[in-house]
Amino acid sequence: MDTEIKQELTQFARNLGASLIGFAPVTRWDEFNEVEIPYRPHNIWPEAKTVIVIGVPVLLPILETTPSINYVEQYNTANILLDQIAYRLAVHLNDRGHGSMFFPRDGYGDIKILIEKPKASFSHVFAGKYAGLGTIGFNHTLLTEQYGPRVRYASVFTSLALEGGPILTRELCTQCRDCQKVCPSQAFTPREGQVISAMDKVACAKHHAQIRDERRFPCGICIKVCPIGKDRLLYNSTDKTQLYLEEKAAIEENPQDPRYSSWVHVREHGSRGGRIC
Numbered sequence: 001m002d003t004e005i006k007q008e009l010t011q012f013a014r015n016l017g018a019s020l021i022g023f024a025p026v027t028r029w030d031e032f033n034e035v036e037i038p039y040r041p042h043n044i045w046p047e048a049k050t051v052i053v054i055g056v057p058v059l060l061p062i063l064e065t066t067p068s069i070n071y072v073e074q075y076n077t078a079n080i081l082l083d084q085i086a087y088r089l090a091v092h093l094n095d096r097g098h099g100s101m102f103f104p105r106d107g108y109g110d111i112k113i114l115i116e117k118p119k120a121s122f123s124h125v126f127a128g129k130y131a132g133l134g135t136i137g138f139n140h141t142l143l144t145e146q147y148g149p150r151v152r153y154a155s156v157f158t159s160l161a162l163e164g165g166p167i168l169t170r171e172l173c174t175q176c177r178d179c180q181k182v183c184p185s186q187a188f189t190p191r192e193g194q195v196i197s198a199m200d201k202v203a204c205a206k207h208h209a210q211i212r213d214e215r216r217f218p219c220g221i222c223i224k225v226c227p228i229g230k231d232r233l234l235y236n237s238t239d240k241t242q243l244y245l246e247e248k249a250a251i252e253e254n255p256q257d258p259r260y261s262s263w264v265h266v267r268e269h270g271s272r273g274g275r276i277c
């Protein structure tokens, strides 16, 4: 019965544009005991039995131009699509007698609020892990086999109890630290014996406040360079590490460097800056 319902919900979400969909029983937050208690779904909404996590991909060739207006537009498009899928899935469940609501992909009114308090009321990253969609990498994102960290998420809380997807046991993060090397705010610090870094979220938020004022928010460089994800095969982009790591210095030395001309071209239009951060 569970399988049939999950197949129907998966197809419903896919028909609306979801690429990834996973099911996390709320008990997993207590089993793993990683997320602070007020941030667990059944503490946010006591009726919740399952969190359905939905993901849409970030398209790598556009992400490679970040920071740019084109990446801003892609980000906004993905966000609108996600929230609409999540809203419609929640209503679909309500229509079938299962009380449901959704948590939008972000939960802050302005980036400057994140500088004061750099924390969302609910983490889709942990929800995605508990739904079996991926593992959490050094850069605090959910790494998936299909798209690495290049996915945006929203979550539906439902009173319908469903069996969870299998949790990924193999860590996808290779600890290459490419994300750390390119981060313009130097937000990541390795932690001995831990996959996930210590992250200076305030530094990341301050950087975002600056590029937001230049009309080229968000940053996303740490998800651009991550080598994980089959999407790299699709775009023939499996061997770009050196290109990414040398980008900032190369463009500073020669803004016309032909290796980066297509990305620079996009950056020079529609937003202030033009350079990489």
Ligand code: SF4
Pocket (backbone or CB within 6 Å): 182, 183, 184, 185, 186, 187, 203, 204, 205, 207, 219, 220, 221, 222, 223
């Ligand atoms: S989004 Fe940009 S500033 Fe923030 S952690 Fe990633 S690379 Fe660093």
Ligand code: SF4
Pocket (backbone or CB within 6 Å): 137, 138, 139, 140, 172, 173, 174, 175, 176, 177, 178, 179, 180, 225, 226, 227, 228
């Ligand atoms: S860039 Fe490397 S270290 Fe960073 S999250 Fe991806 S695999 Fe992990």
